[in-house]
Amino acid sequence: MFALDKKINICKDCFGKSSINPDTGEVDIEKFKVVLRQADKPFYLDNLQSSINQYQKEHSDVPADEVKYHGEGIIKLYMKNTNTLRQLSHKTYADSEADGFVQKNSTVLKKTGDKTNHSLKKITKQKSDDEVIILDEEEFEVTKDMIDLFGEGYTRLEYKKMVKKYKEMSETYVIQTNIHKEALVTYVRFKVKEELATARDDVAEAQKWYTAAQNAAEQGKLTAKSISKEDLQGGLVNFSDIFKMVEGTKERIKIFPEFKYQPKDAADFIIWCYINYERNLNNMPEVSYKDIYHFYDEKKKEYVEMYGDPYGIFNDDPTEENRPAIEKFITVPPEFRDGD
Structure with a gap:
């Protein structure tokens, strides 16, 4: 220990033996607190509990009620986490004492009485008398790929939330280059921090991470208003891309309304009206309604063959059944035709 940080002249084994x-x-x-004070290392109850949980997971052969008797192994894990986790490595004993020996951005987790229940009680420093139920993040495995993607130094719960949000956002955010990928990862890191701070009722922290997330979203073009002229000319080549960009998922405001079919709606008739309006403006002859709905049917068939219709987009589509009535409606009587 002395050779590593010049704090105290004590070996690692003696460090553990002096604390049990x-x-x-x-x-x-x-x-343990005395030794940590001498080494000027932080003491956090939640880190100790996490080390106990980690030891139990790594030594499945040890009965759960006997894990507590393996104090030296638990302390080794505690010190390893303290020296490697970003949120702990710079902390001193005085810092932990000022925090009440519970991290602001972490939790002390205790299993509920029912072993079949995978929920956990989270006791935070700010709400020591309250119990907030969350899912058991210890069931979540942090992989090397996750660490490579988001970086080191986050809690298991943070990795779990970041992975979930990254997958959700990836469904609509087009990752064209590594720059786009890094922009999304940066946003996800900040957004998860904001959500956790909000859950702790830490308004100042939540506001800080919210601002960081918004800035990352703007720079990464994760919001509708950040679509630029270059995007419309380059990366976004059709209305489908624009709709996908604007609609987004949970993190983006829905701008377009959600349309639902009405009994008399007919998409091909609406398209026909728009096309002929444009052609009239350009002094061009009108296109026939039949040409439009043949094109509509062809494109719908291509879409269904390629993607299927899992969401029932074309269920109860009134377009085809309304065609006879529409063709009758748009037929101009002889007495009103030009030249008659």
Whole structure:
């Protein structure tokens, strides 16, 4: 320990032995705090609980009720986490004491009494008398790919939320280059931090991460208003891309209304009206309604063959059944035709 950080002249094994009850092997909190104070390392109850949980997971052969007797192994994990996790590596004992020995951005987790229940009770520093139920993130495995994507130093819960949000956002955000990918990853990191701060009722932290997330969203063109002229001329080549960009998912405001079929709606008739209006403006002859609905049917068939219709887009489509009535409606009586 002395050779690593010049704090105290004590070896790693002695560090652990000095922090446990020699009779039971359990971590002696008061002894552990004394050693940490001498080493000027932080003491956080939630980090200790996480180390206990981690030890139990890594040593599945040890019965759950006997894990506490493996104090030296638990302390080694505690020190490893303290020295490697970004949110802990710079902390001192005084910092942890000022925090009340519970991290602001972490939790002390305790299993509920029912072992079949995978929910957890989260006791935060700000709400020591409240219990907030969350899903058990210990069931979530953090992989090397996740660490490579988001970086090191986050909690298991943060990795879980970042992966979920990244997958959701990837469904609509087109990742064309590594720059786009990094922009999305940056936004996701900040957004998850904001959500966790909001859950803790930490308004100042939530506002800080919200601002960072919004800036990242603007720079990464994750919002509708950030679509530029260059996007419309380059990356976004058709209305479908624009709709996808604007509609987005949960993180983007829906601008376009959600259209639903009405009994008398006919998409091909609406298209026919728009086309002929444009042709009239350009002194061009009108196109026939039959040409339009043949084109409509062809494109609908291509779409269904390629993508299917899992959401029932074309269910109860009144377009085809309304055609006879529309053709009758748009037929000009002889007495009103030009020249008659």
